[in-house]
Amino acid sequence: xxxxYTIQPRQETGxxxxxxxxxxxLASEVxxxxxxxxxxxxxxxxxxxxxxxxxxIPLATANTAILITSSITMVMAWxxxxxxxxxRFRLYLGATILLGVAFLVLKGxxxxxxFQTGEIPSKNTFFGIYFxxxxxxxxxxxxxxxxxxxxxxxxxxMWKTQPDRFTNRIEVAGLYWxxxxxxxxxxxxxxYLL
Amino acid sequence: MSxxxxxxxxxxxxxxxxxxxxxxxxxxxxxxSTDHKVIGIQYGLTSLIFLFFGFTLMMxxxxxxxxxxxxxxxxxxxxxxxxxxxxxILPEFxxxxxxxxxxxxVFLGVVPLAVGAFGNYVMPLQIGAPxxxxxxxxxxxxxxxxxxxxxxxxxFFVPGGAANSGWTSYPPLSDIAxxxxxxxxxxxxxxxxxxxxxxxxxxxxxLQLRTKGLSFMRLPFFVWAQFVTSFLLLLAFPPLxxxxxxxxxxxxxxxxxxxxxxxxxxxxxxxxxxxGSPLLWQHLFWFLAHPEVYVLILPALGxxxxxIANNTRKPLWGYKSLVYAAVFLGFMSFIVWAHHMFLTGMxxxxxxxxxxxxxxxxxxxxxILSALFISLYGASIRFNTPMLFALAFLPMFGIGGLxxxxxxxxxxxxxxxxxxxxxxHFHYVVAPGTIFGxxxxxxxxxxxxxxxTMNETLGKIHFWGSFVCMNFIFFPMLIQGLxxxxxxxxxxxxxxxxxxGVLHLNVVMSVAAWVMALFQLFFIVNFFLSLKTxxxxxxxxxxxxxxxxxxxxxPPVPHGNFVTIPEVYRGPYEYxxxxxxxxxxxxxxxxxx
Numbered sequence: 001x002x003x004x005y006t007i008q009p010r011q012e013t014g015x016x017x018x019x020x021x022x023x024x025x026l027a028s029e030v031x032x033x034x035x036x037x038x039x040x041x042x043x044x045x046x047x048x049x050x051x052x053x054x055x056x057i058p059l060a061t062a063n064t065a066i067l068i069t070s071s072i073t074m075v076m077a078w079x080x081x082x083x084x085x086x087x088r089f090r091l092y093l094g095a096t097i098l099l100g101v102a103f104l105v106l107k108g109x110x111x112x113x114x115f116q117t118g119e120i121p122s123k124n125t126f127f128g129i130y131f132x133x134x135x136x137x138x139x140x141x142x143x144x145x146x147x148x149x150x151x152x153x154x155x156x157x158m159w160k161t162q163p164d165r166f167t168n169r170i171e172v173a174g175l176y177w178x179x180x181x182x183x184x185x186x187x188x189x190x191x192y193l194l
Numbered sequence: 195m196s197x198x199x200x201x202x203x204x205x206x207x208x209x210x211x212x213x214x215x216x217x218x219x220x221x222x223x224x225x226x227s228t229d230h231k232v233i234g235i236q237y238g239l240t241s242l243i244f245l246f247f248g249f250t251l252m253m254x255x256x257x258x259x260x261x262x263x264x265x266x267x268x269x270x271x272x273x274x275x276x277x278x279x280x281x282x283i284l285p286e287f288x289x290x291x292x293x294x295x296x297x298x299x300v301f302l303g304v305v306p307l308a309v310g311a312f313g314n315y316v317m318p319l320q321i322g323a324p325x326x327x328x329x330x331x332x333x334x335x336x337x338x339x340x341x342x343x344x345x346x347x348x349x350f351f352v353p354g355g356a357a358n359s360g361w362t363s364y365p366p367l368s369d370i371a372x373x374x375x376x377x378x379x380x381x382x383x384x385x386x387x388x389x390x391x392x393x394x395x396x397x398x399x400x401l402q403l404r405t406k407g408l409s410f411m412r413l414p415f416f417v418w419a420q421f422v423t424s425f426l427l428l429l430a431f432p433p434l435x436x437x438x439x440x441x442x443x444x445x446x447x448x449x450x451x452x453x454x455x456x457x458x459x460x461x462x463x464x465x466x467x468x469x470g471s472p473l474l475w476q477h478l479f480w481f482l483a484h485p486e487v488y489v490l491i492l493p494a495l496g497x498x499x500x501x502i503a504n505n506t507r508k509p510l511w512g513y514k515s516l517v518y519a520a521v522f523l524g525f526m527s528f529i530v531w532a533h534h535m536f537l538t539g540m541x542x543x544x545x546x547x548x549x550x551x552x553x554x555x556x557x558x559x560x561x562i563l564s565a566l567f568i569s570l571y572g573a574s575i576r577f578n579t580p581m582l583f584a585l586a587f588l589p590m591f592g593i594g595g596l597x598x599x600x601x602x603x604x605x606x607x608x609x610x611x612x613x614x615x616x617x618x619h620f621h622y623v624v625a626p627g628t629i630f631g632x633x634x635x636x637x638x639x640x641x642x643x644x645x646x647t648m649n650e651t652l653g654k655i656h657f658w659g660s661f662v663c664m665n666f667i668f669f670p671m672l673i674q675g676l677x678x679x680x681x682x683x684x685x686x687x688x689x690x691x692x693x694x695g696v697l698h699l700n701v702v703m704s705v706a707a708w709v710m711a712l713f714q715l716f717f718i719v720n721f722f723l724s725l726k727t728x729x730x731x732x733x734x735x736x737x738x739x740x741x742x743x744x745x746x747x748x749p750p751v752p753h754g755n756f757v758t759i760p761e762v763y764r765g766p767y768e769y770x771x772x773x774x775x776x777x778x779x780x781x782x783x784x785x786x787x
Contacts, residue, residue: 003325005402017327017402024394028428035436035478039451047469122448125469129451132443 007165022172026179029140033183036136040129040190051126054119056110060192063106064184070099071181074148074174081167086159093152093170096177100145107138130191137187140180147173226337228329229753233336234315235643240336241307244343245629248298249714251291253707258283259686260704277355285684289358290350290374292682296361297378300486301385302343304628308493309389309427310339312635313396313420315643319742320414322405322762322782324754327398335391342384349377360682362479365452365472369444370459379442386435389427396424405741407762411517412781414740414766415510418517419496422524423489430485430528437478444470473538480531488527490624491591492520494631495562498584501634502566504738505581506573507777509767512565519558519565526555536604537611545604552602559595563588579653583634586661587627594623597672612682615675618668626664633657633717640721641735642742645749646728652720659713666706670699737778739768744780 009016015023044050077092114120114127121131151166151173158166218227227233254273257266263282266273270281277287318326326332349356354372357363368375400421404413413421440451448466452475455468503510510516532540532548566588575581597619600606610616633656641647677696679687686700687693734743742750745760760782768779779785 003323003327003329003403005327010402013401015402017398020401021328021331021394021398024397024428025390028390028394028432031429032432032436035433035481036440039436039440039474039478042471042474043451043469046471120447121443122450122467124467125450128443128447128449131447132439132449136439 007162007168016168018168018172019175022175026175029179029183033133033136033186036129036133037186037190040133043125043129047125051124054126055130055192056113057192059106059110060188063103064188066099066103066106067181067184070096070103071178073099074177078167078170078174081159081163081170084163086156089170090152090156093148097145097148097152100141100148104138104141104145107134133187133191137180137183140183144173144177144180148177223752226333228325228333230314230318230326230329230332231643231750231752231755233332234311234313236336237306237310237314237339238312240340240343241303241311244298245303245307246714247347248295248303249711251295251298253711254283255288255291255295256704256707258288258684260701262685262688286358287355288684289360289682290356293357293360293363293378294346294350297346297357299624300361300490301382302339302346304490304624304632305389305486306339307632308490308628309396309420309423310336310392312416312493312497312632312639313423314392316639316742317396317417317420318399318403319642319746319750319755320417320740321400321403321408322741322745322756322760323399323403324756324759326395327402328395331391331395335388335395338384338391339388342381342388345377345381345384349374349381352377362483363441363475364479365441365444365475366454366457368441368475369452370464376442376445379438379445382438383435386431386438389431393424393427396420397428400424405759405762408781411514412762412765414496415499415513415516415520416493416496418520419492419499422520423492426485426489426492426524426527430482430489433478434482437475437482440478441475473535476535476538477532480534481528484531484534485524485527487620487623488523490628492523494587494628494635495520495566497631497635497638498587499566500738500740501580501584501638502569503767503769504638504736505576505578505584506569507576507769508569508573509765509769510565511568511571512561513765513767515561516565519561523555523558523562526551526558530555533602533604533607536607542604549602549604553599556595556599556602563592563595578637579648579650579657580634580638582654582657583630583637586657587630587634590622590626590630590664591628594619594621594627597622609678610675612680613675614671614679614681617681618671618675621668621671625668626661630660630664633660636721638736639742640724641731642746642748642750644725644728645731646724647731647735648724648728649720652716652723656713656716656720659716660710663706663710663713667703667710670696670703674699734780737776739778739780740766741781745782 003017004010005017007016009019013020073092073095077089077096080086080088080092119127121128151170155169156166158169224232254266254269257264265281266278266283270278273281273283273287277284277290283291314326314332318324346356352373354374356374357368357371357378359368359371359375363375363378400413400417440449443449444451444453444466450466450468450470452472453464453466453468453470454472457464457466457468499510499516530548530551532544533552536545536548570585597615601610601616601619637648637653674687674693674696675681677692679690679693679696683690687697731748733748735748736743738744741760741762746756751757762781763784764779764781766781768781770777771779774785
């Protein structure tokens with residue numbers, strides 16, 4: 001027996017199952033990162049001095065631009081599917097994936113630089129929370145990349161059999177990707193600028 | 195081969211919807227099944243095994259408390275020289291037993307049984323859904339839980355043994371504890387992930403897959419309880435996951451999130467830079483662990499409500515108050531956490547805030563309990579085994595709740611904090627409270643799941659034995675606690691002058707615990723024997739009104755639950771409606787007035 005509302009939204013809620021699921025998941029993620037940001041605040045207000053200006057702001061600005069762009073291409077990928085243009089979808093989703101990889105590569109250089117100069121998590125509480133927050137965010141980026149790469153390759157077979165369901169999947173993956181982007185938008189000022 | 199293939203084709207033609215899924219192999223059918231009923235049974239059996247294991251840990255502890263320094267009989271020599279040389283338990287091992295008893299009972303036993311098993315099996319049937327909204331996620335959730343459990347069990351065998359900093363894992367002790375603590379943290383990350391997947395699935399299923407006519411105020415109270423519980427799991431667990439990640443960083447990467455500056459351990463200054471705060475862990479931990487208390491209670495309240503309505507043959511008194519109270523309870527449970535921390539020196543203003551919210555949260559609990567008590571009034575009660583457990587739940591949970599009030603008031607908590615009184619209090623809530631509720635659920639839904647009835651005589655022996663023993667175990671704890679006996683003493687208080695007057699109670703409690711173990715044998719025998727020799731259950735065995743009994747076959751159809759999806763015309767508890775021919779009117783029955 002088929003499960004209802006996998007493709008069409010239920011009237012009272014206006015959502016199909018997966019979309020409600022991802023919103024709930026993101027609510028949980030807000031609590032996860034919320035707890036870590038709270039930790040950051042408590043550690044910072046509780047410490048007599050707080051290191052500033054030890055991170056590479058230009059590099060992080062570039063990374064911010066990269067992630068915001070990738071959010072735009074993600075929306076375009078979904079919009080292309082809504083307009084039934086599968087070729088353009090592949091192009092945009094491919095761009096999203098490449099931008100995500102670019103973000104991680106830049107982040108990797110940044111990490112490597114820190115490690116070389118002895119700025120490791122145990123150096124002080126600032127670097128501890130910096131690596132924890134950006135590391136966890138990085139894991140979320142990797143997770144998004146895996147999902148997006150699947151939909152770009154094998155997963156896109158579904159377009160031929162169930163185009164509506166596939167479009168839904170891209171929308172849900174997009175919501176997750178925007179959230180990952182949004183976390184970075186908070187991380188950037190909190191860690192680099194303030 | 196070809197023969198069975200032929201038979202299959204024939205049957206598939208006769209009953210296409212029922213047999214369409216029968217081609218699943220053994221693995222897909224019983225091990226990696228996506229059917230919520232199979233997953234519910236998997237959760238149930240696994241969590242019962244963990245409950246039994248956690249109980250065993252406690253029975254070993256009770257030996258040490260009653261007869262400190264004496265060799266544990268029978269199994270003492272099997273524990274190994276690094277845990278119990280010559281069968282005498284080492285303090286380090288006692289601490290492991292304590293930490294792991296709590297962890298296993300809460301995270302691997304009660305919650306998976308209450309939510310994973312009962313929620314998974316019963317909730318979709320009660321709302322007329324063919325399955326959960328995300329069947330594959332449901333399967334993943336179980337296997338992630340299973341992995342977490344294996345990690346927890348494996349931690350007993352790493353150097354230094356399992357986690358030994360209490361189930362609360364307070365730093366700085368836990369930050370510098372042996373490797374078992376790292377395993378504990380990794381295990382917890384698995385369990386949290388599992389409950390995240392589960393709670394998303396539950397909420398979406400309840401909101402999206404309710405059948406036609408089943409509006410919110412027609413949901414059985416059990417479904418409401420699962421709904422609120424899922425929100426608690428969804429939103430309260432992530433802060434603990436964050437805390438777990440931070441503690442893992444402290445232990446593995448050498449950070450100092452929970453380590454203050456200038457910490458000296460065994461005469462040696464720690465290499466960590468310091469600058470962190472041990473209290474931060476307590477806040478993050480209790481932000482989860484207080485809602486977790488309601489995760490433990492609400493599903494049991496849901497089960498008890500079902501069983502009481504069914505066996506009083508009356509509608510629940512104040513169904514709407516029950517629902518609103520449960521929702522309010524869920525909301526309030528997020529802002530009471532620091533009543534676990536009155537002694538940390540938070541300041542009077544913050545203590546006053548949390549004391550006030552704690553008093554407020556007792557109101558919905560009292561509403562729920564009162565409504566269930568009033569439901570009994572004037573009823574002609576059927577005293578079967580599930581009903582006995584449900585009835586015992588009420589006063590036991592009542593004692594648990596009322597003994598909590600002095601702990602919620604900052605002033606009296608100063609005297610009672612960290613004594614056996616606390617242990618007595620929350621065990622009254624969880625053991626003769628929640629676990630009795632869960633037993634009621636097992637006896638109530640066993641016929642639905644297996645198609646066989648359980649033996650009533652064995653069930654009643656199990657009930658009365660457990661009921662009496664429970665009180666002999668936990669009431670003396672309240673007395674010891676009031677005398678000031680601390681909860682984590684390895685020798686049960688032998689070396690403490692103020693504990694001498696209540697020391698004899700240690701033997702009473704321990705003997706009661708072991709006798710209670712004997713009474714559980716009646717349950718275990720009943721559970722397996724009834725599978726073979728139990729009488730065949732009727733489709734609607736208890737003459738119930740809710741869909742799992744009235745609309746689904748017994749046992750339900752694999753993958754799909756119902757032959758045809760039912761439609762709902764009425765509220766959940768229309769028992770003894772005047773003018774109706776029967777004393778129950780199922781939700782899916784369209785009756786002429």
